[in-house]
Amino acid sequence: MINEEIRAKEVRLVGADGEQIGIKPIREALQMAADLNLDLVNVAPQAKPPVCRIMDYGKFRYEQQKKEKEARKNQKIVDIKEVWFRANIEEHDFQTKLRNVVKFLKEGDKVKCSVRFRGREITHANIGQKILERVKTEVAELSVVERQPKLEGRSMIMILAPKAQ
Secondary structure, rough: HHHHOOOOOOEEEEOOOEEEEEEEEEHHHHHHHHHHEEEEEEEOOOOOOOEEEOOOOHHHHHHHHHHHHHHHOOOHHHOOEEEEEOOOOHHHHHHHHHHHHHHHHHHHOOOEEEEEOOHHHHHHHHHHHHHHHHHHHOOOOOEEEEEEEEEEEEEEEEEEOOOOO
């Protein structure tokens, strides 16, 4: 809340340069802000009495938006990449898919490893379990298992997350 939006009778006033002015009636605080061509901004409305600061509100909002934009730019969005395996996968295909898993983990993404079962392969779910256990041991130094291998419908799923450096 700024200027006339503030409804308290008295406010604890902080000056434009950060010094404590003290508890003042709202009219006097508004007059001091107007004399300096600045705004009276309520920074702590829950306090008794509310804490108000004399500042340029437009400049304050601009700085705030700049900080938020910078924070959004610096944050890393973690994607979940999915790698499909088959129950009867050959060694070379396994190594190729494993290379992709390693690449995704090094880029900082989570990896969802899935073994898809077709037809009667579902009766041999232990084969899929072995494949996922092998992936887990191969990338143990790069990742932590976020979700253990679990059968969901016709596929067995395991989620790996990169280790924090």
